[in-house]
Amino acid sequence: MTTANEGAELARIGPATVMGQLMRQYWIPAALSSELVHDGAPLRLTLLGEKLIAFRDNTGRVGVMDHRCPHRCASLFLGRNEANGIRCVYHGWKFDVEGKCVDMPNVPPHQDFKHKVSAKAYKVVERAGLVWVYMGVPAAAPSMPALEVLLQPDDEIGANCIQRGCNYLQALEGDIDTSHFGFLHAGHVDPDDVPEDHPIRHAVTIRTPEYHFADAPWGTQYAAYRSAGPGRTYWRFANFLFPFWTQQPQGEFAEHVHARAWVPLDDYHTMFYYLWWKGGTSGMTRPPLKGGKPIGGDGPSPEFLPNTTDWLGRWRVAANEGNDWQIDREAQRSNAIYSGIGNIHLQDQAVTESMGPITDHGFEHLAPSDQMITRTRRRLLMAARALRENGTLPPGVEHADVFRDARSGYFTTNDHRPWQEIYASQLAQSVRPPGSRCTAE
Numbered sequence: 001m002t003t004a005n006e007g008a009e010l011a012r013i014g015p016a017t018v019m020g021q022l023m024r025q026y027w028i029p030a031a032l033s034s035e036l037v038h039d040g041a042p043l044r045l046t047l048l049g050e051k052l053i054a055f056r057d058n059t060g061r062v063g064v065m066d067h068r069c070p071h072r073c074a075s076l077f078l079g080r081n082e083a084n085g086i087r088c089v090y091h092g093w094k095f096d097v098e099g100k101c102v103d104m105p106n107v108p109p110h111q112d113f114k115h116k117v118s119a120k121a122y123k124v125v126e127r128a129g130l131v132w133v134y135m136g137v138p139a140a141a142p143s144m145p146a147l148e149v150l151l152q153p154d155d156e157i158g159a160n161c162i163q164r165g166c167n168y169l170q171a172l173e174g175d176i177d178t179s180h181f182g183f184l185h186a187g188h189v190d191p192d193d194v195p196e197d198h199p200i201r202h203a204v205t206i207r208t209p210e211y212h213f214a215d216a217p218w219g220t221q222y223a224a225y226r227s228a229g230p231g232r233t234y235w236r237f238a239n240f241l242f243p244f245w246t247q248q249p250q251g252e253f254a255e256h257v258h259a260r261a262w263v264p265l266d267d268y269h270t271m272f273y274y275l276w277w278k279g280g281t282s283g284m285t286r287p288p289l290k291g292g293k294p295i296g297g298d299g300p301s302p303e304f305l306p307n308t309t310d311w312l313g314r315w316r317v318a319a320n321e322g323n324d325w326q327i328d329r330e331a332q333r334s335n336a337i338y339s340g341i342g343n344i345h346l347q348d349q350a351v352t353e354s355m356g357p358i359t360d361h362g363f364e365h366l367a368p369s370d371q372m373i374t375r376t377r378r379r380l381l382m383a384a385r386a387l388r389e390n391g392t393l394p395p396g397v398e399h400a401d402v403f404r405d406a407r408s409g410y411f412t413t414n415d416h417r418p419w420q421e422i423y424a425s426q427l428a429q430s431v432r433p434p435g436s437r438c439t440a441e
């Protein structure tokens with residue numbers, strides 16, 4: 001059970017909130033590196049409920065700061081991206097990427113106090129094709145999380161993003177709710193149409209998986225299991241990793257090196273970032289059914305709206321509540337597509353957005369299949385309260401290595417040891433990308 005009050009505590013991420021303070025302990029993906037061009041126009045960013053601008057100066061360095069000029073609060077979005085900094089168009093004050101005021105041209109030299117003024121800038125790094133921001137106390141910036149995928153060279157990591165119109169938590173919970181797969185994504189798939197060795201074979205043959213759950217050094221972990229014939233078990237492992245990462249089970253465990261971030265833009269909008277190791281399986285493509293029949297609802301990438309300069313104008317998809325997520329009722333009626341929505345990511349997007357901007361947890365009736373969700377909420381809440389009340393740092397802040405052994409995916413085995421021993425054994429046998437032995441900086 002999650003009470004309505006706990007739900008609010010979990011969902012709100014502004015600077016003064018308990019969860020907002022937890023999020024500000026970590027490096028946060030803020031944009032794709034490709035969105036910022038040398039000397040280009042500043043980008044409006046909303047992140048953890050704050051209005052920011054980002055720009056890349058003439059030397060290639062990225063600045064991310066409060067959009068308000070510290071003089072009289074005009075927006076630096078209007079600013080001139082000049083050599084080594086951004087200049088406010090109101091009175092001409094100029095700030096470098098670290099926020100230092102480097103010019104105060106409307107003030108006589110003997111009254112100049114630029115060395116005392118700074119824009120509210122955040123620490124920035126670029127890794128894996130993303131711009132990352134640390135929004136906490138500058139002196140306490142942690143190491144980058146040692147997620148397995150982030151230990152690879154940048155050119156071996158794929159990255160993309162999609163905005164979602166709801167709170168981060170309900171979006172994230174879709175990835176740790178495995179039993180929906182056999183309905184939302186594959187309710188229309190007849191097991192007789194699925195080849196024996198097909199990745200979704202067991203998920204559609206037995207739609208009532210059982211689970212193990214546990215806290216893990218990086219957050220929480222579950223293993224869903226089903227019989228896969230005499231003496232054999234089909235396992236699906238997945239993880240929640242602090243503070244907003246998931247690893248989902250839809251890929252071969254042995255090489256499913258990836259991570260998914262559900263970054264709160266504000267309380268009602270989330271940016272989903274998907275990072276994958278190009279040397280493994282991305283889990284994004286599935287073979288056809290018997291006779292080459294396509295899996296209904298597994299259509300190509302969703303259609304994007306053009307990006308705009310609005311605070312929330314980036315990476316939105318065309319399907320949304322205003323057009324009923326483009327649901328095809330005929331496809332639903334005929335069972336060509338269980339949901340009637342033609343793309344797997346969009347199916348998840350539709351159901352989580354349809355819950356409303358922030359799910360009312362007081363209205364829920366959680367089932368045994370939701371224990372991973374309840375455990376994850378509790379783990380997040382306890383960590384956020386411990387930080388606020390005792391200053392206890394949450395997992396992965398002091399020791400970024402806690403993320404290193406988190407892997408998800410599916411496999412079939414006749415190993416009958418306890419589930420966590422099976423996990424350790426599968427991980428030991430898995431493809432560990434060569435960079436995994438490096439240290440994340």
Ligand code: FES
Nearest residue numbers: 069071072088091
């Ligand atoms: S408000 Fe920016 S320089 Fe005056």
Ligand SMILES: [Fe+2]
Nearest residue numbers: 174180185348
């Ligand atoms: Fe899903």
